[in-house]
Amino acid sequence: MLAYLIRRLGAVIVMLLVVILTTxxxxxxLPKWSGQDIAVLFAGKNxxxxxxxxxxxxxxxxxxxxxxxxxxxxxxxxxxDYGSGDDxxxxxxxxxxxxxxxxxxxxxTVKDALPVTLALAGGAAVLWLIGGVTVGVVSAxxxxxxxxxxxxxxxxxxxxxxxxxxxxxAMGVFVHSLGWISMDDSLTTKDSIGTWVxxxxxxxxxxxxxxxxxxxxxxxxxxxxxxxEDYIRTARAKGVTEPVVIRRHALRSTMTPILTVFGLDLxxxxxxxxxxxxxxxxxxxxxxxxxxxxxxxxxxxxxxxLCTALAIALANLVVDLMYAVIDPRxxxx
Amino acid sequence: MSDLKKxxxxxxxxxxxxxxxxxxxxxxxxxxxxxPTDDGLVKSVDGLSFQLEKGQTLGIVxxxxxxxxxTSLGIMGLHTAGQYGKRKAQISGEIWLDGQELLxxxxxxxxxxxxxxxxxxxxxxxxxxxxxxxxxxxxxxxYRVHHDVDKKTARKRAIEMLDRVGIPQPxxxxxxxxxxxxxxxxxxxxxxMSLVNNPELLIADEPTTALDVTVQAQILDLIRDLQKEFxxxxxxxxxxxxxxxxxxxxxxxxxxxxxxERGPAEKVFYEPQHPYTWGLLGSMPxxxxxxxxxxxPVKGSPPSLINIPSGCAFNPRCPYADLPKDNVTRxxxxxxxESDPGHWSACHLSPEQRERIWTEEIAPKL
Ligand SMILES: Nc1ncnc2c1ncn2[C@@H]1O[C@H](COP(=O)(O)OP(=O)(O)O)[C@@H](O)[C@H]1O
Ligand code: SF4
Ligand SMILES: [Mg+2]
Numbered sequence: 295m296l297a298y299l300i301r302r303l304g305a306v307i308v309m310l311l312v313v314i315l316t317t318x319x320x321x322x323x324l325p326k327w328s329g330q331d332i333a334v335l336f337a338g339k340n341x342x343x344x345x346x347x348x349x350x351x352x353x354x355x356x357x358x359x360x361x362x363x364x365x366x367x368x369x370x371x372x373x374x375d376y377g378s379g380d381d382x383x384x385x386x387x388x389x390x391x392x393x394x395x396x397x398x399x400x401x402x403t404v405k406d407a408l409p410v411t412l413a414l415a416g417g418a419a420v421l422w423l424i425g426g427v428t429v430g431v432v433s434a435x436x437x438x439x440x441x442x443x444x445x446x447x448x449x450x451x452x453x454x455x456x457x458x459x460x461x462x463x464a465m466g467v468f469v470h471s472l473g474w475i476s477m478d479d480s481l482t483t484k485d486s487i488g489t490w491v492x493x494x495x496x497x498x499x500x501x502x503x504x505x506x507x508x509x510x511x512x513x514x515x516x517x518x519x520x521x522x523e524d525y526i527r528t529a530r531a532k533g534v535t536e537p538v539v540i541r542r543h544a545l546r547s548t549m550t551p552i553l554t555v556f557g558l559d560l561x562x563x564x565x566x567x568x569x570x571x572x573x574x575x576x577x578x579x580x581x582x583x584x585x586x587x588x589x590x591x592x593x594x595x596x597x598x599x600l601c602t603a604l605a606i607a608l609a610n611l612v613v614d615l616m617y618a619v620i621d622p623r624x625x626x627x
Numbered sequence: 628m629s630d631l632k633k634x635x636x637x638x639x640x641x642x643x644x645x646x647x648x649x650x651x652x653x654x655x656x657x658x659x660x661x662x663p664t665d666d667g668l669v670k671s672v673d674g675l676s677f678q679l680e681k682g683q684t685l686g687i688v689x690x691x692x693x694x695x696x697x698t699s700l701g702i703m704g705l706h707t708a709g710q711y712g713k714r715k716a717q718i719s720g721e722i723w724l725d726g727q728e729l730l731x732x733x734x735x736x737x738x739x740x741x742x743x744x745x746x747x748x749x750x751x752x753x754x755x756x757x758x759x760x761x762x763x764x765x766x767x768x769x770y771r772v773h774h775d776v777d778k779k780t781a782r783k784r785a786i787e788m789l790d791r792v793g794i795p796q797p798x799x800x801x802x803x804x805x806x807x808x809x810x811x812x813x814x815x816x817x818x819x820m821s822l823v824n825n826p827e828l829l830i831a832d833e834p835t836t837a838l839d840v841t842v843q844a845q846i847l848d849l850i851r852d853l854q855k856e857f858x859x860x861x862x863x864x865x866x867x868x869x870x871x872x873x874x875x876x877x878x879x880x881x882x883x884x885x886x887x888e889r890g891p892a893e894k895v896f897y898e899p900q901h902p903y904t905w906g907l908l909g910s911m912p913x914x915x916x917x918x919x920x921x922x923x924p925v926k927g928s929p930p931s932l933i934n935i936p937s938g939c940a941f942n943p944r945c946p947y948a949d950l951p952k953d954n955v956t957r958x959x960x961x962x963x964x965e966s967d968p969g970h971w972s973a974c975h976l977s978p979e980q981r982e983r984i985w986t987e988e989i990a991p992k993l
Contacts, residue, residue: 434711435712436711436712437711437712437713438712439712442712518711521709523754524754524755525754525755525756525758526709527705527749527755528749528755528756528757529757529768530705530709530738530741531703531705531746531747531749532741532742532746532768532769532772532820533738533739533740533742533772533773534742534768535772536708542768543757546759547757620759621758621759622758622759622761622804623758623804623806
């Protein structure tokens with residue numbers, strides 16, 4: 295298991311390096327090739343030549359690309375000094391550069407936005423996994439019953455509704471009309487857990503409802519298939535009671551295909567948080583990404599992309615570890 | 628086949644239903660297992676009776692689809708356990724195990740007998756073992772369902788059983804997973820698991836079909852040795868007469884969900900009465916005969932179990948279907964009749980016709 299963990303962590307680091315390389319290439323090298331001046335993006339179109347030269351010097355934009363790349367990567371674990379002589383600005387680790395727009399360290403912004411996105415995705419994921427699997431299992435065991443049909447029709451409805459629609463309705467009802475919930479659109483880590491939960495509860499439920507629907511259908515289908523397996527019959531032939539057959543033998547096998555999809559969905563959810571965060575006006579990575587792109591804020595785009603990639607990779611790592619715990623063939627593989 | 632003689636009468640006579648508890652250890656009376664499906668009622672087992680004593684082995688033989696597995700699952704009570712939302716199998720008849728009728732017993736009571744009084748070995752040990760649990764865990768579970776002991780004791784028992792079925796280094800292999808075992812080792816582990824509670828009845832459903840030829844003989848030897856040691860009653864199910872030739876005291880030949888012939892193994896082998904049995908014997912692989920000299924395996928395909936042919940179910944495939952008078956084979960279903968003590972067969976051919984066909988046409992080609 296330890297060997298498996300080390301292998302997987304290695305893979306995550308390699309993946310992150312590839313992401314850095316790709317984003318760096320797209321945002322720093324491509325503009326240069328197409329004749330755009332990054333210093334202009336930073337300082338604005340009306341800056342004088344001298345000012346631009348100063349910026350180039352300070353940001354190291356005249357250095358060879360490889361050196362720029364190396365400085366950037368090195369800055370993440372070690373921090374980085376911009377400029378030379380008297381005019382030195384220190385950017386502490388993890389240094390992702392300075393925003394062109396706010397002139398604050400990128401990390402400062404990302405640091406506040408990342409927890410919002412993670413809490414949003416994580417909370418919703420736990421809810422939908424538990425809810426979807428429970429409904430799916432019960433449906434499978436009561437196949438063809440009133441409950442089964444009702445659950446599957448509801449699930450079909452859930453699968454076909456877009457988040458901005460359900461989200462708007464939920465907010466309209468609970469926040470604006472009833473006033474039961476008030477949502478904080480400037481969440482930071484300094485806020486209390488109560489504030490976090492109150493702000494997150496609607497997005498969690500709405501997101502989880504949409505996803506749980508899909509998981510309920512998947513769980514039901516998988517469970518029915520697993521119940522037809524030979525080893526389930528073997529368990530019954532041993533005299534194992536039916537609840538134990540379901541819990542110990544059937545559910546465990548049912549979880550593997552679900553976890554595979556779960557890993558992918560978690561990635562999509564974190565990476566595509568823009569839609570949810572915009573709908574619910576949450577200050578997460580998705581919102582920052584939109585602002586950064588609109589402001590042509592290259593360092594911020596790079597920073598947000600990198601953090602999103604890291605979050606997705608870690609989420610997938612967790613899912614893969616769960617997978618390995620469930621299926622010995624994966625870790626012994 | 629040395630000690631066949633003494634067991635000659637164990638298959639016994641067909642018994643009228645509703646008679647009192649039998650003296651035999653296992654007695655199945657007029658068992659019917661029907662499955663309602665969209666295409667119609669599948670009569671997988673349609674009136675099967677037999678007896679089995681402790682220490683005896685009964686071989687059930689028949690082509691695939693003849694109802695052998697459905698019979699064994701029926702005895703184990705596995706057509707009723709955990710059939711979520713499926714259309715229920717219709718089961719009737721009587722299954723007496725050690726003086727207790729199982730079909731009228733509370734299902735949870737039958738569950739308690741499963742794995743303890745009666746155990747089963749399946750055809751494909753790879754799919755029959757749970758891929759996510761170690762061999763040891765699965766045997767421990769089988770033991771602890773019926774014995775109130777801690778895990779350590781059960782694990783010791785599991786290692787002991789693995790050792791008994793010939794798995795080398797059982798104390799290490801106990802922690803291996805099914806996919807880390809070879810096919811033969813997996814079947815050994817499966818046998819260890821089925822015997823962990825010393826069951827009185829062991830049902831082996833095609834235990835060697837999924838294995839290499841070289842391993843098959845070892846597994847059969849193992850089952851025979853274990854039976855001698857544990858003294859349990861064994862039902863061995865197979866489509867290969869060669870398998871039961873080695874092991875069985877009595878043989879029951881199934882066709883289309885019914886018994887067409889049954890009797891002491893040596894009778895069924897050396898004086899078979901039913902044309903279907905002749906066909907099975909003819910399709911048995913033999914080392915001492917050239918392929919070309921052998922009888923052709925039973926021609927045609929097994930009957931539909933939804934629309935079983937009227938009269939004798941075998942008549943569409945039987946080369947002798949026209950011999951009995953008045954088209955009787957296609958209209959009247961032949962009942963089991965006793966040709967020798969304990970030797971029963973269901974065919975309209977007269978004893979003289981059978982004698983002649985067997986000695987003149989069939990036996991010389993075997
Ligand atoms: N649950 C079921 N529902 C419908 N038909 C079944 C079911 N189980 C078995 N059958 C049918 O019963 C027949 C006998 O099956 P089986 O006992 O498995 O044959 P075999 O002699 O090869 O073991 C087959 O035609 C099979 O399709
Ligand atoms: S009853 Fe007729 S069809 Fe059936 S086995 Fe005998 S001869 Fe063949
Ligand atoms: Mg079978």
